[in-house]
Structure formats: structure tokens, C-alpha cells
Amino acid sequence: QVQLHESGPGLVKPSETLSLTCTVSGGSMNYNYWSWIRQPPGKGLEWIGYIYYSGSTNYNPSLTSRVTISVDTSKTQFSLSLSSVTAADTAVYFCARVNNWNPSLQHFDYWGQGILVTVSS
Amino acid sequence: QSVLTQPPSVSGAPGQRVIISCTGSSSNIGAGYDVHWYQQLPGTAPKLLIYGNFNRPSGVPDRFSGSKSATSASLAITGLQAEDEADYYCQSYDSSLSGSVFGGGTRLTVL
Numbered sequence: 609q610v611q612l613h614e615s616g617p618g619l620v621k622p623s624e625t626l627s628l629t630c631t632v633s634g635g636s637m638n639y640n641y642w643s644w645i646r647q648p649p650g651k652g653l654e655w656i657g658y659i660y661y662s663g664s665t666n667y668n669p670s671l672t673s674r675v676t677i678s679v680d681t682s683k684t685q686f687s688l689s690l691s692s693v694t695a696a697d698t699a700v701y702f703c704a705r706v707n708n709w710n711p712s713l714q715h716f717d718y719w720g721q722g723i724l725v726t727v728s729s
Numbered sequence: 730q731s732v733l734t735q736p737p738s739v740s741g742a743p744g745q746r747v748i749i750s751c752t753g754s755s756s757n758i759g760a761g762y763d764v765h766w767y768q769q770l771p772g773t774a775p776k777l778l779i780y781g782n783f784n785r786p787s788g789v790p791d792r793f794s795g796s797k798s799a800t801s802a803s804l805a806i807t808g809l810q811a812e813d814e815a816d817y818y819c820q821s822y823d824s825s826l827s828g829s830v831f832g833g834g835t836r837l838t839v840l
Contacts, residue, residue, distance in 0.1 A: 616823070638796070643829075650829060652731060652742045652818065652832070652833045653767075653775065653818055653820075653831040653836040654831065655828055655829040655830065655831065657828070661801075666827065666828055667828070669825070669826055669827075669828075670827055684748075702774055702775070707780070710761075711822050711827075711828075712761065712762045712763060712822050713762075713763050713781065714822060714829060715763070715764075715777060715781075715820060716763035716775070716777065716784070716820070717777050717780070719773065719774040719775060719776070721774050724773050
């Protein structure tokens with residue numbers, strides 16, 4: 609059973625960079641896409657982007673100028689970096705496994721429990 | 730403003746049937762991309778409920794069913810139970826964004 613676990617600071621100052629790590633256990637990262645999704649308090653889900661185990665990425669156009677997702681398969685981890693954060697970036701951040709290489713079929717079958725990141729001075 | 734449109738809320742009495750709609754456009758559902766549904770219980774991560782328009786992962790009761798037509802999709806829940814009270818989200822792929830999109834979510838209240 610694949611398990612994912614997010615870790616990182618729960619508080620980030622405005623204009624700084626948010627950095628989170630997702631640790632994958634119970635399965636290989638190989639031949640899979642891995643994603644970050646966020647949910648502002650009381651609001652809906654927003655896809656941030658995903659990374660293939662080999663390192664290729666795809667980002668939400670609304671965030672692409674500020675987002676970097678990286679992977680370290682030797683540690684079975686992938687990471688999120690979001691720069692120049694504002695209060696609007698306050699959200700629960702989830703990592704998830706993307707099922708299927710075909711974009712038209714892609715869905716998220718395993719999720720981490722989520723981590724709340726608050727942007728405040 | 731979400732790319733996929735869902736009703737903010739639906740409700741039903743125990744034992745009843747409810748349907749949650751998800752309306753898209755020609756760049757996502759209407760383009761033939763699959764629709765998937767997630768259930769999010771309060772304070773927890775979303776859980777995959779339906780994938781590929783109508784398929785249920787192992788362990789999901791057959792009270793939950795999905796369908797798709799033209800530019801919309803639906804999630805039907807029959808035999809409503811108190812434990813079904815949750816937020817439900819649809820998700821698909823959008824070719825104009827080249828990525829995944831979600832609906833705004835629907836809160837189901839079991840009366």
C-alpha cells in the first residue's frame with residue numbers, strides 16, 4: 609500500500625519561499641507521476657503541478673512563474689518550492705500519486721494527509 | 730471560479746438518492762477526457778471515489794456510481810447514509826491549461 613507524507617514549515621513569511629517535501633513509502637516512485645495539490649481554508653482543490661520520476665514537470669499556468677517541483681528517487685521523495693508567497697498561498701498542501709501516464713486519464717489515487725501552511729509575518 | 734462547475738450543496742434524507750453534477754466545456758469533459766470523483770470527509774484528505782467516469786476503486790460501495798455525457802458528468806449516491814456527509818469534487822484534464830482541473834466542490838448534507 610503506497611503511503612505519502614508531507615513535511616515542512618507550517619508558517620512562512622510573506623515574500624519568502626514555501627518549501628515542502630513528500631516522502632513516499634510502500635512502493636516505488638518509478639514510472640509514476642507525482643503531484644502537489646492545495647486547498648485554501650474553506651475552499652476547493654487546486655492542482656499545482658506534477659513531476660515524472662525521471663524529472664520532467666508540468667505546472668498549473670497560474671503558478672508556473674513561482675513553482676518548482678523536484679524529485680529524489682533515491683530518498684523516495686519529491687518536493688515543492690513556491691516563491692514570493694502571499695497570504696493567498698495559505699492552504700493545506702497535499703501530495704498525491706498520479707495514476708496513469710495518459711493525461712486524459714490521469715487521476716489521483718493515493719494522497720498524503722496534508723499539511724497546513726500559513727503565510728503570515 | 731472553477732473550470733468545472735458543481736452545485737455548492739445538495740441534501741437528502743437517509744435512504745434517499747442524490748445526484749451531484751459536474752459541468753465542463755469543450756476543452757475538458759467535452760473533449761472526451763475522463764472525469765473522476767473524490768470524497769473529502771471533514772478534516773481529511775480527499776479519497777478517490779470514482780475514476781474513469783464510472784469505475785469504483787476497491788472498497789468503494791456500489792451505492793456510488795458515476796456517469797458522463799457530452800460536457801457534463803454526474804455522481805449518484807443511493808441509499809444515503811449519515812457517513813456519506815462530506816464534500817465531493819469532480820476532476821478532469823483540461824487541454825487549454827494542459828493540466829488537471831477540479832470542480833468547486835459540493836457539500837452533501839444528510840438530513
